[in-house]
Amino acid sequence: MRTNTPREPMAVTSSLNSIHISPRTPRTPRPNMGDEDEDDVELSLLNEEERNRSGQDFQDDVSTVSEPEDVSKRPISAKDKRGMVLLCVLYLLQGIPLGLALGSVPFLLKEHLSYSQLAVFALSSYPYSLKLLWSPIVDSLFFKSFGRRKSWIVPMQLIVGSLMLYISLNVQRLMLDPANNVGELTTIFTMLVMFSATQDIAVDGWALTLLSQDCLSYASTCQTIGLNTGFFASFTVFLAFNSEAFAQKWGVPHLTLSGYLRFWSIVCYLVTVWLIFFKKEDKEPITEADMSIKAVYKTIWTICQLRHVQLLIIVHLFAKIGFAANDAATGLKLVEKGFKREDLALVVLIDFPFQIMGGWLAAKWSRGDRPLRPWIYAFWPRLVFALIAALIVYWFPHPPISMGFFVLMVVHTVLSSFASTVQFVGISAFHTRVSDPLIGGTYMTLLNTFTNMGGTWPKYFVLKGIDLFSVATCEVPKAGIDVLARECISDHGKALCKEIGGTCVTKSDGYYIVSAICLAFGVIFLVAFIIPTSRKLQKLPTSVWRVKM
Known part of the structure; x- marks a missing residue:
């Protein structure tokens, strides 16, 4: 059992520029709770003072726990700046294999595989959404002398680098006849994503202690910058430079998949060596609960028993169905219609700086007592842009496309991804706000797992449905x-x-039928469940998200 020294709860602010998370409060045993309503069950997780405070109006709650204004204006320390750079680099290395598995490789395989076979390859992205299953092991087993997070980050990066090196040496054999190598390709990239996901667990936990409390909210911004940079490097930049037509047109060297993988395997090795010899991890207080895997799994189960957590899980699992067809198949359909891969890469490359800007704006918009407000609002433009994407595919002109249509593609991509970035940063900041740092990365991973799963599990059925x-x-x-x-x-x-x-x-074309089904469900679920539930969740005080270990 953890023991907490009695002290005043830390102040809680909803500002993304300065997030303080209250310590976990032990629950006072109660003899019988069978006749109490669900709200009383949740309030039993708080001490007497917090129960009294939770009974007040939600607006009073916010004003009671809000932080002084001058805290958010404190300058960022040099240590926090170094920590942010490190987080960006570590998240970047995760984005590289994800960009390959979820982005460029499916486009390279599309010419040789059916949508059903691509659905099989899409299974390689599932480990990133299932990392909760082994996150307690990552959070509980480590070498204290080496560092709680480095004990996992270092070996995972070495394995990821080695896998990319293996693929680079066998890429010609695998890609020459991909129809007969779908199983091996799926297995290799599943391993690549799984080890990257394991590293992500450790990095998420490290982010909660690597940055000071005043700068904790910037962890989600670092994640956005790092993951997006890595993803787009493997998706847009690689697809552009991998095209021989693009290389000849712009006079740049032709980049092969083998050479690209070898380069990033070397980067993985270099960053890992730096972590081993030049980065010392701060010691975290270790208790008996930290060392027990069983205790962490039990804590996950306890968290999942909270009614508001269950509502959040339901929201996450079905929130992305509305634009699932757009995310999974629109790009593939555009290439099938005659849109060149290098042109598609150029469109997304133009969009990249807007993604970064969207991350910073989303952080500002999520301030106040309604942190999920921008996340909710961004649903509508995402659904509208998903509909427009289906119409673009339907009315796609015969190649070569005009400059006006190319500009339309750029504008549509920028606005659509901007709304997506607003949602990503907004929900990540909300997770950071309510997560308990005493469980390290497990709480964050629990919430992020269901967010990722909501965007991953529909992909297989979307691609299968197109053929069906x-x-x-x-x-x-x-x-x-x-x-x-x-x-x-x-x-x-x-x-x-x-x-x-x-x-x-x-x-x-089954693409249009699947798109219509997804959009109809997305609108109905948004209005009937997501909006009222999210407004209720964001009003809850941070203390009700804490549980007894």
Whole structure:
């Protein structure tokens, strides 16, 4: 059991520029709670003083725990600045494999695989959303002399670097015939994402102690900058420089997947060596509960039993269905329609600085007693832009595309990703605010797991659904030939059609049906559940998110 020295609770502020998190308060045992309502159950997690305070109006709660204004104006110390740089670098190294698995590799495989096969490869992104299953192990087992977080970050980065080196040495064999290597490709990238996710657990926990309390909210901004930079380096920059047409047009060297992977494997090794010899981790107070994996799993279960946490989990699991089809398939459809990969990469590359700016603006907009307000508002533009994306695919002009249409693509991408960034930073800041630092990265990972899962689990069904609802036949130009291939959805059907000299013609594209289903669900769920639930959750005082270890 943890023991806390009696003291006044830390002040809590909803400002993203200065977030203080109250310490966990032990729960006073109560003999019988069977006849009490759910609110009384939650209030039993607080001490007497906090229960009295929680009974007041929510607005009084906010004013009671708000921090003095001058705290948010304190200058950032040199130690915090170094910590922010380190966090950005560590999150950057996580974004590199994620950008490959979720971004560029599916585009490279699209020419050779069906949407159903791409759905299988999409399973490689699942470990990042399931890291909660082993986060207690990361949080509880470590070498005290080496550092609680470095004990996991160092080996994970070495493994990730080695896996990227392995892929670089075998990329020609794997990509030459990807249809017969889908299993191996999925396995390798699943391992790559899994070890990156394990590193993310340790980095999330380190962020809660690496930065001072006054600068704690900047952890989500560092995550946004680092992950986005790594993701776009592996997605947009790589796709552009990987295109021979782009290299010839702009006179830049042609970048191969093998060379790109070798470069980042070396960077992983160099950063790891620096961490080993030049970065000393501050000692954290270790208690018996910290060392017990069972205790951490029990704490996760206790957290999940809180009614407001359960509501937040439901919100996360279904919040992204509305734009799931857009996120999973629109880019692939544009390339299929004739939009060049290097042009798509250039569009997203132009969007990158706006993503960074969106992160800073979202941090400012999340200030006050309604931190989830920008996250809620951003749902509407994301749904609208998902609808516009489907219309762009439907009315996509025959190549080459005009400059006006290219500008439309840029504007649409910038605005859509800006809304996405606002949501990402807003919900990450909210998680940082309510997470208990005494459990390290486990609390953050618990909440982030369901956020990531909400965007990951629909992808498989979206890609499968496109093939399921699509109708395509094989047309042979020569009259009198018996058509052997009656459909051109499966790889077998496409192969038969090619053998008889036919052409696959799509009669009905399942992309539009799946998009309509996702958008309809997204609007209904947003109005009926997400908005009222989120407004209720953001009014709760920080203390009710604490549980007894």
